[in-house]
Amino acid sequence: MMSEPEPTKESDVIHRLKNHLCIIVGFSELLVADCPADDRRRADLMEIQKAARDAMAMMGELAARIR
Amino acid sequence: MSKTDPPLVLVVDDEAPIRQMEMRILQEGGYRAMEAAGGLEAFAMLEDGVVPDLIIADLDMPEISGEEMVGRIHAARPNLKVLYVTGNVDRLLNARSLIWEGEAFLDKPFTVKGLLEAVALLMTGGINAAPQPPRAGQSR
Numbered sequence: 001m002m003s004e005p006e007p008t009k010e011s012d013v014i015h016r017l018k019n020h021l022c023i024i025v026g027f028s029e030l031l032v033a034d035c036p037a038d039d040r041r042r043a044d045l046m047e048i049q050k051a052a053r054d055a056m057a058m059m060g061e062l063a064a065r066i067r
Numbered sequence: 068m069s070k071t072d073p074p075l076v077l078v079v080d081d082e083a084p085i086r087q088m089e090m091r092i093l094q095e096g097g098y099r100a101m102e103a104a105g106g107l108e109a110f111a112m113l114e115d116g117v118v119p120d121l122i123i124a125d126l127d128m129p130e131i132s133g134e135e136m137v138g139r140i141h142a143a144r145p146n147l148k149v150l151y152v153t154g155n156v157d158r159l160l161n162a163r164s165l166i167w168e169g170e171a172f173l174d175k176p177f178t179v180k181g182l183l184e185a186v187a188l189l190m191t192g193g194i195n196a197a198p199q200p201p202r203a204g205q206s207r
Binding site: 011014016018019021022023026027033053056059 | 092
């Protein structure tokens with residue numbers, strides 16, 4: 001059994017944020033896949049997806065800063 | 068399971084929305100999928116005769132960690148493939164120097180494509196492969 005270092009408060013918050021982002025990214029991608037190309041809601045979903053992916057990248061930067 | 072059935076993936080995660088999302092991704096990707104909210108529920112399913120080809124395990128679960136759960140399952144089924152999902156992959160890899168054959172890690176947040184590629188890589192050795200029925204002796 002490995003012994004993991006105790007999580008810091010910051011890393012715990014990032015871990016929880018990652019879980020939320022995971023849900024936003026995953027479900028928005030599933031919705032885009034189900035949305036017909038001519039559905040005007042598709043563009044809205046694509047915006048959510050883009051923002052979520054940008055947030056993923058920012059989360060990576062933030063996580064690297066607190067390492 | 069018949070020889071033509073696609074692989075069965077058991078998703079173990081205490082976070083219901085993430086579990087349900089993984090289930091949908093897998094099912095829409097052509098896999099069969101079952102879910103458990105934690106290690107104890109997974110043990111009960113395996114004792115009831117569920118025979119997964121791969122387990123997707125959250126590492127950080129309250130009642131029993133993903134790695135401890137997998138360790139106990141591997142005692143009976145050492146070649147069962149495992150995909151760990153975690154929001155703390157760096158912390159994990161700092162504490163662990165080896166990744167065994169048949170296991171992989173996926174960092175959260177992941178994309179639909181990322182999850183399907185990780186599962187395909189473990190199941191078939193390639194990231195673009197469609198789900199195939201497991202070969203005889205491939206899973207136990």
